[in-house]
Structures are given as structure tokens and as C-alpha cells.
Amino acid sequence: MTAAPRTGRAPRTGRSLQAGAGWASWRAVGLVAGALVMLFPLYWMVVTAFSDQGALTSGPLRFFPENPTLDGFRRAFTLLPFGQFFLNSAAIALVAMALSVTLNLLAGYVLAKYRFRGQQVVFIMIVSTLMIPVQVVMVPQFQLVAGLGWINSYWAVIIPRAAEAFGIFLCRQFMLGIPDEVLEAARLDGAGHLRIFWSVVLPMSKPLIAVLVILTFMYRWNEFAWPLIVLNDQQLFTVPIGLSFLQGEYGTDYPALMGMALLSTLPVLVVFALFQRQFVEGVARSGLR
Amino acid sequence: MTTAAPAAVTAPVPRPDPPRRRRVSRDSLAAWGLLSPNLLVFGVFLFLPLLATVWLSFYSSSGFGPREFVGADNYTELFGDSTFWRATANTGLYALLTVPVSLVIGLGIALAMNKPLRGRGVLRAIYYVPYVISGVVIAVAGRWIFNENVGVINRLLRSAGLDGVPWQSDAVGAMGSLVLISIWTKIGFVMVVYLAGLQSIPKEYLEAAQTDGAGRWQRLRYVVVPLLKPTTIFLVVLGVIESFQVFDIVYVLTGGGPGNATEMLVTYAYAEGFDARRQGYAATIGVVTYLFIAVLTALWYRRQRAQEADL
Numbered sequence A: 001m002t003a004a005p006r007t008g009r010a011p012r013t014g015r016s017l018q019a020g021a022g023w024a025s026w027r028a029v030g031l032v033a034g035a036l037v038m039l040f041p042l043y044w045m046v047v048t049a050f051s052d053q054g055a056l057t058s059g060p061l062r063f064f065p066e067n068p069t070l071d072g073f074r075r076a077f078t079l080l081p082f083g084q085f086f087l088n089s090a091a092i093a094l095v096a097m098a099l100s101v102t103l104n105l106l107a108g109y110v111l112a113k114y115r116f117r118g119q120q121v122v123f124i125m126i127v128s129t130l131m132i133p134v135q136v137v138m139v140p141q142f143q144l145v146a147g148l149g150w151i152n153s154y155w156a157v158i159i160p161r162a163a164e165a166f167g168i169f170l171c172r173q174f175m176l177g178i179p180d181e182v183l184e185a186a187r188l189d190g191a192g193h194l195r196i197f198w199s200v201v202l203p204m205s206k207p208l209i210a211v212l213v214i215l216t217f218m219y220r221w222n223e224f225a226w227p228l229i230v231l232n233d234q235q236l237f238t239v240p241i242g243l244s245f246l247q248g249e250y251g252t253d254y255p256a257l258m259g260m261a262l263l264s265t266l267p268v269l270v271v272f273a274l275f276q277r278q279f280v281e282g283v284a285r286s287g288l289r
Numbered sequence B: 001m002t003t004a005a006p007a008a009v010t011a012p013v014p015r016p017d018p019p020r021r022r023r024v025s026r027d028s029l030a031a032w033g034l035l036s037p038n039l040l041v042f043g044v045f046l047f048l049p050l051l052a053t054v055w056l057s058f059y060s061s062s063g064f065g066p067r068e069f070v071g072a073d074n075y076t077e078l079f080g081d082s083t084f085w086r087a088t089a090n091t092g093l094y095a096l097l098t099v100p101v102s103l104v105i106g107l108g109i110a111l112a113m114n115k116p117l118r119g120r121g122v123l124r125a126i127y128y129v130p131y132v133i134s135g136v137v138i139a140v141a142g143r144w145i146f147n148e149n150v151g152v153i154n155r156l157l158r159s160a161g162l163d164g165v166p167w168q169s170d171a172v173g174a175m176g177s178l179v180l181i182s183i184w185t186k187i188g189f190v191m192v193v194y195l196a197g198l199q200s201i202p203k204e205y206l207e208a209a210q211t212d213g214a215g216r217w218q219r220l221r222y223v224v225v226p227l228l229k230p231t232t233i234f235l236v237v238l239g240v241i242e243s244f245q246v247f248d249i250v251y252v253l254t255g256g257g258p259g260n261a262t263e264m265l266v267t268y269a270y271a272e273g274f275d276a277r278r279q280g281y282a283a284t285i286g287v288v289t290y291l292f293i294a295v296l297t298a299l300w301y302r303r304q305r306a307q308e309a310d311l
Helices: A009-049 A053-057 A071-079 A082-113 A119-131 A134-147 A154-161 A165-175 A180-188 A193-204 A206-222 A225-230 A239-249 A254-274 A276-287 B005-010 B017-056 B073-079 B082-113 B120-132 B135-145 B152-159 B171-199 B203-211 B216-227 B229-243 B248-253 B265-275 B279-310
Strands: none
Touching (some): A009 A071, A009 B082, A009 B120, A009 B135, A009 B171, A053 A254, A071 A082, A071 A239, A082 A119, A082 A165, A082 B017, A119 B279, A134 A225, A134 B279, A165 A206, A180 A193, A225 A239, A239 B135, A254 B120, B017 B279, B082 B120, B082 B265, B120 B171, B171 B229, B216 B229, B265 B279
16 A cells, blocks of 8 residues: 555556456446345245245245235244243253353453463363264263253253353453453452452453343353253253244244244344344354364 | 553653553453454354253253253263264265265366356356255255155156165165255365465466476366365355254254165254253254364364375
């Protein structure tokens, strides 16, 4: 941008700017076309949810519901107790989120700001848990949780997933950026370990906490395999389990299925819309370094 | 402890060693203390079950009644089990199809998105949205959209005078729908990570290449892609690990069918452990799946390390 080192540069830049104009419009057209393809499944879900069941599978293909109706949504709530499922999901997601975020922050802080023997080993072990699919350990995990008497309780869903490598990794990367001098100053003022964590580290980690809250809420709200295993009582089902049952038992009631699928996505979409920037930044940050 | 205390108070800058060592030991106590809730949960609910999975893989157990030690029988059975090999091949195929395609498309979108553009925030959000939607919702919607008879895709194909694709009754079609849906969910994540990677490339590099007469494609090929390599490595490793863990979408979309055309290692383990109630055998599938993931990740890292050493 500053002084051009070569004289031949100016005209070349000019030419590429001209070529750039054509390129830019192609770029915009391509991006918009791609976005329409990405949006179409969601649009089709909306159309289906507000359509009349009969009109969907017979007659001409319509890209707008002829007589928009809420019957699909109503049927979903009468076929299965989805109101209860939403309460269950909310309770589990919120408690699990609070617990996970606290544990993530603690571990991230220690791994970023303390020096102790075995630190590297602990960090590698934690990150290596990302490679373990739920289904690999689920049989003994299920037996363990059953032995604790937690089957058909929220704790069975919440506690085994309370420590979570991705969040810890995110916290560590973020907290490496907190200057040691600040912590040292607090230490010299006589602050203890928890005190420093609470009144120095946490206030400096607000963007991190926002990201963790959003991502953890999303993971826990969307979680399926493990709750499916440990929750057998229909009264305790989470929304994804309910949705999979609705699919299994009323698989051709497309308006009800799509209506409930959309409703169950709403909380995550609202959170995403509100915190899009932090959301994207958090994911990006985890991918860097 | 008490004898070291005066040293900690009096020791000024020139003699930092003794007080630091003392503080380190007290610090490490605090470190382990602060880590303990995490270590407890990881230890009890992950590492213990992981060991128990290995142990259980040498037993026959239904979950009820006594379990019986069977030695390596589960492993012998596994290596002769055609469903297991089919699940392995399906999982590999799924990774081979979804990871490169989502990386190329995601990079393309990131490149197009990396310059000022009106509505960029909205576009980025649209591409990213599928990533935040649950696998169950995606699969339920997928069953409807890819429905062979009444789904919108086949109805569109038919109204264009083409034949509908047998997305549900045919092995290739079912895998195809699974792969297409998975790519749809992954693109946004790849795009966001690549965008962050692109923003870390110094503008001077691109300007210098342009000054030297490098065209758009050459700059991409010789400057951008090599500089994005760490990002690509990260995305490939994560993509492969995710591929070995894909459960929700498969379970609801195809249930592993038709036949076992879309059976994955983890869906097979689930079916054996909780439907067929052959817990020892399910544990065996789990052990082998875990080894696959660990070996693949290690190999990939070693290859990258070797390539970096060559440079």
C-alpha cells in the first residue's frame, strides 16, 4: 500500500483492478447461488411444516403452502408430549452448560498459566479424548451409570460429559494470551489461586465465556446418542430423542415432523443469530495455532 | 515449607532459584487441585470405560446374568464378520468422499468471501447455519427431502423428465444421500476455519507474488494453499475423526440400510451392544474402531512431520 518499490507496479495493479470488477460480480453471483442451495432444505422444511399433509404428496409440486396451516405443529404436540421434551432438554442443556463451562475454564487456566510436572501429559491425554467416539466406550459407561443408579435421571446425561476436551482446548488457547504480568501483580497483592482466577482471569475472558456458553449449549441441546441410551422413560426424553421417535412412529406425517424439527432448532438458531460473531470466531480460533 | 518462607520474602531478583522452586511446588499442588474435577470426570467416565471396553472385548456378555471369558473369540469372529468389513469400508468411503469435497468447496467459498462484499455477514451465516443444526433434525429432514416417491428432489427430477434416484432402496443411492447431506452440514465449518486461516496470510506475500507476475490461479496454487497447510492438516484430521464418529445422521436417516449399505463402525457397535445385546462383541468393535482412529491420526501426523522436515 505504501511506496511502490517498482515502477512497473502501478499499471499492473490498475489492470488487475479492472479484471477484478468482472471477477467480483462472478464471485457475488456464485456466492448467492451457493447460499440459495444451502438454504433450500431449510426453506423446504418451512413450506412442509405449514402445508396440509394431503397436498404435499399428491397433486402438483408447490413451492409455497397453498393454505398455510399450523395443524402440523398442533399434531406434533398431541402425538408425543413435546412440551415436556422441551423442558427436559432445556434443563439438561442449561445445567450441563454451566457445569461444563466452569470446568473448561478451570482446566484451561491451569494448562495455560501453571507450570508443573506432568502438564504436557495431562494436556495430551485431554486432547486425545477427542478421538474416542461415544459408541466405543458406551457399553461400560452405561454399566457404570447403571451401577450408580442414574439411569433415567438427568445426571446420567449431564455428569459423564461434564469434562470436555474441545472446550478445555479453547480455554487454554485463549488464556495463553493473558499476560503473565497481570497474574503476577495480583499474586504480589496477596491474591490466592481461586481469587486470581475469579477476579482477574474471568473478567479478562468474557469473549471466551460467550463462545463457550454458545457452543456448549448447542452441543448439549443437539446431543442424541448418549441420552438415547440412558433415558428410557418417555417422560424424560429430550427433544432429539422425541423427534427420532416421532420419525419412527409417525414417519409419514411430514408437516408434524418438519414443524417439530424446525421448533427444536429454534433455540439454537436464536442463540446463533444473536452471537454469530463470537460463534464463528470461537470455532475459527480453535482451528488456528 | 516454613524454612523456605524467609527466603521467599527476602530473595530479590539476583537469587531467583530457591524461591521459585518452592513456589513451583505449591503451584503444582494448586494446579492439580484446580484440575481435579476435570480429571475425576475424565478418569471415571472416559478412561475407566475405555479400559473396561478393552477388558470386556475378551468376554461374552448380554448385560444380564454372568459374563463369560472367551479369550480372543470376539476378535476372531470380528475378522471373519462381513458386516464389520462392510462397516469399515463404508466408514472409509464416507471419509474419503465427505472430507476432500467439503474442504474444496469450503475453501472456494472462503476465498470468495475473503474480500469486501456487501452482505458478507449474512452469506457467511447462511453457509454456517447447517453446522449448528442437530444431526437428528438433519436426518429427519433428509428422509423427507430424499424420499424416493414423494421427496422434493425426485419430484423435481421427474418433472424435468429424468428418472428419480433410488435414494432409499439402493445401496449407492443411500450412501449418496448420506454423503450429500453430510457435505451440506460441513461446508460452513470448513469455510469459517479457512477464512480465519486466510486472514492470517500477510497481504505483502500476495502483493509480492502479483508484482512478480503471478496470476490469480498461480497465487492460489503457490502462495495461498501452501500457507494454509496447517489449517488443512487440522481440518483433515478433524474430518477423519468426525467421519469415524458419525452416528446421529446415519441412525435416523438410513438406520444403516438398505441391508448394511450405510452401516458405519459406530452404528454397528451400537446395534450389537444395545439391540442385539452382545456387549462383549460391541466392545470389540469399539476397540478396533478406536485403533483405526488412533493409527490414522498418528500416521497422518508423522507424514506431515516428515514432509516438513524435507522442506
